[in-house]
Amino acid sequence: MKPSNKNGLPELEPLRQAINETDQKILALVNERLDIARKIGAIKQGKGLPVVDFSRERAVLNKLQELNEGPMPDETLLLLYTEIIAASRRIQQPLEVGYLGPKATFTHMAAMKHFGRSTNFTPLATISDVFEEVDKRRRPFGVVPVENSMEGAVNLTLDLFQESDVRICGEIYLPIRHDLLSAEDSLDQIMVVFSHPQAIAQCRKWLGKNLPGILQNQCSSTSEAARMAVNTPGGAAIASSEAAITYELNTLADNIQDSTTNITRFLVIGRDKVQPTGRDKTSLLFAIPHIPGALHSVLQPISEEGLNMVKLESRPSKSASWHYLFFVDLEGHMKDEPVKKVVDKMRTLCSFVKWLGSYPVGDRP
Ligand SMILES: O=C(O)C(=O)C[C@]1(C(=O)O)C=C[C@@H](O)C=C1
Numbered sequence: 300m301k302p303s304n305k306n307g308l309p310e311l312e313p314l315r316q317a318i319n320e321t322d323q324k325i326l327a328l329v330n331e332r333l334d335i336a337r338k339i340g341a342i343k344q345g346k347g348l349p350v351v352d353f354s355r356e357r358a359v360l361n362k363l364q365e366l367n368e369g370p371m372p373d374e375t376l377l378l379l380y381t382e383i384i385a386a387s388r389r390i391q392q393p394l395e396v397g398y399l400g401p402k403a404t405f406t407h408m409a410a411m412k413h414f415g416r417s418t419n420f421t422p423l424a425t426i427s428d429v430f431e432e433v434d435k436r437r438r439p440f441g442v443v444p445v446e447n448s449m450e451g452a453v454n455l456t457l458d459l460f461q462e463s464d465v466r467i468c469g470e471i472y473l474p475i476r477h478d479l480l481s482a483e484d485s486l487d488q489i490m491v492v493f494s495h496p497q498a499i500a501q502c503r504k505w506l507g508k509n510l511p512g513i514l515q516n517q518c519s520s521t522s523e524a525a526r527m528a529v530n531t532p533g534g535a536a537i538a539s540s541e542a543a544i545t546y547e548l549n550t551l552a553d554n555i556q557d558s559t560t561n562i563t564r565f566l567v568i569g570r571d572k573v574q575p576t577g578r579d580k581t582s583l584l585f586a587i588p589h590i591p592g593a594l595h596s597v598l599q600p601i602s603e604e605g606l607n608m609v610k611l612e613s614r615p616s617k618s619a620s621w622h623y624l625f626f627v628d629l630e631g632h633m634k635d636e637p638v639k640k641v642v643d644k645m646r647t648l649c650s651f652v653k654w655l656g657s658y659p660v661g662d663r664p
């Protein structure tokens with residue numbers, strides 16, 4: 300008689316056996332990779348070099364994407380390899396990353412997307428705290444929001460670059476997807492919805508259609524809303540899918556935001572320079588003298604060098620009223636000749652230029 304498995308499908312048997320053998324090989328290879336990472340770690344430690352090399356990590360991921368012929372989608376490949384690299388870092392030294400908390404916010408999700416889940420994350424109360432932790436060398440990296448495709452710039456983050464010496468070493472794009480979470484089982488039990496005012500505003504149409512006239516209660520964050528939902532009979536929260544896991548809530552509806560193009564960009568801040576990857580961005584902060592045409596003449600070298608300016612934002616200067624600082628993002632790395640030339644030229648035209656960092660371009664959803 301042929302061997303049968305629990306489903307009574309004997310033809311599955313050899314395939315399951317093949318999967319077992321493949322898994323054993325994958326396991327052995329991942330452990331082999333970790334052993335190699337451990338050796339690299341020992342060399343780096345001996346030379347006083349940092350464990351993290353974002354440029355190398357990007358090269359590893361790019362190479363694998365190039366080699367991938369499927370059927371594994373690139374998104375899955377990136378998820379798997381982000382975790383394998385996280386484990387390879389961890390075996391060298393556990394990595395400490397601070398982020399704008401609380402737990403299960405979109406900043407937390409962005410941090411996990413970038414660093415992998417096998418990283419030590421600490422929620423911090425404010426954006427200033429994240430900058431301070433990195434500035435004072437209490438943590439090597441931090442993650443903060445910098446702009447949202449619908450709401451615009453996060454001014455506090457931009458302002459903190461004026462005072463701080465941290466460097467941008469990465470960017471993360473995350474689609475903002477809101478879910479309706481509750482300890483209750485169905486929508487008709489819901490009597491009050493908790494969330495951050497921005498999240499409530501972003502789900503206005505859905506709420507009007509599905510929970511018309513229901514009490515809306517504002518919270519300081521979507522995670523705080525999830526906590527309220529845990530403790531309030533008839534309560535629901537608009538929060539992230541991560542909050543459903545963290546607070547053990549049921550997802551009564553997912554993707555309830557009115558717009559499907561709501562994306563937040565986050566920055567990874569640290570203190571080390573990131574080497575060029577071939578697809579980089581450079582962020583600069585500059586001030587111009589109060590003379591006609593000053594901004595035009597500062598930006599002119601950018602187009603002359605054929606560089607793509609991907610962002611320009613102004614903020615009031617902290618030191619002088621009615622004076623402005625400009626944030627500009629250029630495609631390219633500070634080590635690329637055209638970027639270097641532009642920055643040299645800017646230094647002759649601006650009253651002040653600060654290089655905030657050159658870092659790999661983030662994958663846009
Ligand atoms: O190549 C290195 O320097 C490593 O430490 C290995 C590795 C990896 O897992 O590929 C891990 C951490 C670094 O940030 C870069 C790459």
